[in-house]
Amino acid sequence: MKYYIAGHRGMVGGAILRRLQARKQAGEAVDLITRSHAELDLTDQQAVRDFMQAEQPDVVILAAAKVGGIHANNTYPADFIYENLMIECNVIHQAFAAGVKRLLQLGSSCIYPRAAVQPMREEALLTGVLEPTNEPYAVAKIAGIKLCESYNRQHGTDYRSVMPTNLYGPGDNFHPENSHVLPALIRRFHAAARNGTEEVVIWGSGKPMREFLHVDDMAAASLFVLELDTQTYSAKTAPMLSHINVGTGRDISILDLARMVARITGFQGRIGTDPGKPDGTMKKLMDVSRLADMGWTAQIGLEQGIKQTYEWFLANQDNFRH
Template identity: 60%
Template sequence: MDKASRIYVAGHRGLVGSAICRALACAGYKNLLTRTHAELDLCDQAAVRAFFAQYKPDIVVLAAAKVGGIHANATYPAEFIYQNLQIQNNVIDCACRNACKKLLFLGSSCIYPKMCPQPIKEEYLLTGPLEPTNDAYALAKIAGIKMCQAYRRQYGFDAISAMPTNLYGPGDNYHPENSHVIPALIRRFHEAKMAGAEKVTIWGSGNALREFLYVDDMAEACVFLLENYSDFEHVNVGCGSDISILEAARLIAGIVGFAGTIDTDPTKPDGTPRKLLDCSKIFSMGWKPRVRLEEGLRDAYNDFLQNQHNRGY
């Protein structure tokens, strides 16, 4: 990519989008184009068309999405499928129609079947039923992958897709009901510590295994793919190892300084038993993550402490 390329980062205020902006700037890409939701509603087709017609970005990174943890996905499936389909339909189509040179679509590891062989290879997509608690979001993201492939096949549009594992880090959402597991646990253990609580109960059995990737590592992977990858198949992005939810909870409790006990609630859903991505494809291309889990969790907790008051927590 040309360092002077006009790069539109959709969703630049979110966890992933903000990290991608940092990574692009660090790599020397200074001509970044951003819009807040108030300035541009990506679900509004007419507004998106007008934006692309006026600014005609060279590169598009589609990091905008309606996201949330297991509770949010299970509670608001209609919003998750509708809004994500609207966003990606509008942005991908308009990017192609306005001669955008390249687009990176970001999905999620939840696109894969619930009982997928481990580690999960890219080729396992659509080989079995999805996890019911987040199938609406997963179906929207699968549609995004297929849309990128269709536009590449029919129009020669250089649209690529990356599927990150569970992300965490600075800029995360710590909402008590709608956040993902890492920020949810950070908030719960912090509040328990401040309240002098003797125990914290986490959802599920605690046995489910999850792979966690520091968001700035993911952002560097995105820049790497923009610069080095152009092909039909989506690309997994993870760290290559996983940890149980209970182990993650204990690690976070120690970082936060919560000294009480941790109980599990098996009446609540575990979600997919395991989601470990096979990242041999991107690893063989030359990208590897740099931040260890404990180091990343400390950064995430410091970010929470510094920003909890001005984010309306």
């Protein structure tokens, strides 16, 4: 089986690659295809077409995306909508043109309306207004879902989409401005602990509730959904076949998350809040009952996962001096 992983150098793509490499080492017939951004620009339609026609993969895993936190989404909205739309359109269409029957696209929980009933079910898609701080990115991810759904309806392909909650883990982005909340907290509290800082002020009120999923769990869930036989997948996802939520079904306030990170990094000072900064959506919790009914649940607890991620950060922190 020939797998092409788009975005293999990213956090999720890298975790999926590690799992498939382990299978290959165990003797499974797994042929892995990867290309770095320098080798293949996924926003270049002709380049993607030539690549797909030459490689002829059996399975495509679309984990490539432009991602970032509230600050990055607010600062670069045009980049987020353009690059993600182009990546999805090029990879999905050119996979179809090359005869690829099985594809898995990774999306995001931000596809759901800002005021969606909690926990958010798959059926909440397109039922309300999106969160303004990441609307361009969310629109692009919704388009990706609908691309997969439309190719399935018109051409009989088996293109599936999984919608993860907030992800973290080894390989995360720890940039001081463009990272998501958990790696940003790890970096800030680590620095504060080492420098003897008396107080760390977190962005917003600290009241928003967020759900976090370890990237190794996400990789396991992605391959689980990808490999469900068509009959089981269709029966379990009816009547909505377009996408599946992936998460833990448990959330935590940003302030409590900060306290957990402080403990793990050894920070013993005060934790303050800045209500003048945006909170974003106050609660984002995924309903993961559909995936649980299929037979998969998350295995890595949040504190355990943060400790593991912090250990990875410590081992790789020389790469984050920017």
